[in-house]
Amino acid sequence: MNPQFQDKVAVVTGAGGTLCSAIAKHLAALGCKVVLVGRTREKLEKVLALPCEAQENLALPCEAQDRVPGAAAPGVGESTPDPRFLIAPCDVTDEAAVQALAERVLAEWGPCRFLVNGAGGNDPAAMPTRLRFCEADLNGRLTAGHHEKLTACNKGPGSAESPASPHDGRLSACQRGTGSAEPPASRGFFDIDMAAFRRVLEINTLGTVIPSRIFGLQMARAGGGSILNFASMNTYRPLTRVAPYAMAKAGIANWTQFFAQYMAPAHVRVNAVAPGFMVNERSRKYLCTPDGGLSPRGEQVMAHTPMGRFGEAEDLLGCVEWLLDDTRAAFVTGITVPVDGGFLASAGV
Numbered sequence: 001m002n003p004q005f006q007d008k009v010a011v012v013t014g015a016g017g018t019l020c021s022a023i024a025k026h027l028a029a030l031g032c033k034v035v036l037v038g039r040t041r042e043k044l045e046k047v048l049a050l051p052c053e054a055q056e057n058l059a060l061p062c063e064a065q066d067r068v069p070g071a072a073a074p075g076v077g078e079s080t081p082d083p084r085f086l087i088a089p090c091d092v093t094d095e096a097a098v099q100a101l102a103e104r105v106l107a108e109w110g111p112c113r114f115l116v117n118g119a120g121g122n123d124p125a126a127m128p129t130r131l132r133f134c135e136a137d138l139n140g141r142l143t144a145g146h147h148e149k150l151t152a153c154n155k156g157p158g159s160a161e162s163p164a165s166p167h168d169g170r171l172s173a174c175q176r177g178t179g180s181a182e183p184p185a186s187r188g189f190f191d192i193d194m195a196a197f198r199r200v201l202e203i204n205t206l207g208t209v210i211p212s213r214i215f216g217l218q219m220a221r222a223g224g225g226s227i228l229n230f231a232s233m234n235t236y237r238p239l240t241r242v243a244p245y246a247m248a249k250a251g252i253a254n255w256t257q258f259f260a261q262y263m264a265p266a267h268v269r270v271n272a273v274a275p276g277f278m279v280n281e282r283s284r285k286y287l288c289t290p291d292g293g294l295s296p297r298g299e300q301v302m303a304h305t306p307m308g309r310f311g312e313a314e315d316l317l318g319c320v321e322w323l324l325d326d327t328r329a330a331f332v333t334g335i336t337v338p339v340d341g342g343f344l345a346s347a348g349v
């Protein structure tokens, strides 16, 4: 056991999701006491109930998992049958709720030492289905004559001339769930509902800022700590169709730098990871086909990923552990580390 993690309190937001459920389990295996935060209690309970087979890459003792009854339904911040975890259903954009949670954590377990800001994501209502401006955007709706032109609008780099996939043997992430074909071209950027645009901005910016302010102050009062944020490939250059998400994730790298320099005197380090393409329930719809192959967008991603596969949650664990560790990353703050199979290094040509 690394003494840096032993019995320290780690708060993990988005803990019911693909990446942070694995990170939460990993931190528990390192010796942390882990607060699982997300809006949906059932998703958090599932993390506790994950069978050992699903965790084969993690050094988590199976006996500990066997003790967890799936039917347990603890309240906010209540302990679970596994003493290493607290379940905390909470919306991270709700300042009062996060403040209340921080007080419960402090009272029950002591100050938060590690904060993983994993809560985030996209909203289909904030995503156009067309890639770029078309005559249809001028009218606000489609007419019959526009369909031919729309086909041209949707020809992104690599979308029309994509060769048959050379990656068929390495699509395990796609084959694990039910993908769906990309939606038909019908909605442009100007059709996007601004309420959805705002929601995506809020969860992916304030959803990190609010817990950072509240738990960051708790860390400072206790003498120090470490915060990990989630950026994205969109941090560097926006992908098509995800404008508010990309804008927010660019903001995360900037916020990471701001908060790192502000909190350095309080011995709180702040860093970020920028995962490449790691298939989750939502992105599977856009990257995969129903039969487990690659969608045109998935083909484009793969063509720009030199390692030729999607990432897995386990690919992040070494980087996360290093960035959080106050000895091995003692002089590291304000950085964003891509974990992307070479996506950013590739010009794709």
Ligand SMILES: NC(=O)c1ccc[n+]([C@@H]2O[C@H](COP(=O)([O-])OP(=O)(O)OC[C@H]3O[C@@H](n4cnc5c(N)ncnc54)[C@H](OP(=O)(O)O)[C@@H]3O)[C@@H](O)[C@H]2O)c1
Binding pocket: 013, 014, 015, 016, 017, 018, 019, 020, 037, 038, 039, 040, 041, 043, 090, 091, 092, 093, 117, 118, 119, 120, 121, 203, 207, 230, 231, 232, 233, 274, 275, 276, 277, 278, 279, 280, 281, 282, 283
């Ligand atoms: N997967 C990728 O390829 C990838 C790539 C780059 C960056 N990222 C980023 O990495 C992080 C984790 O991604 P993931 O793939 O694990 O996503 P995921 O599977 O969708 O999990 C995200 C979790 O965040 C929770 N969440 C959303 N809004 C919340 C809110 N307002 N308050 C509390 N919890 C909230 C969701 O649970 P509830 O809905 O129950 O709250 C969900 O379980 C996200 O920030 C994502 O943007 C992912």
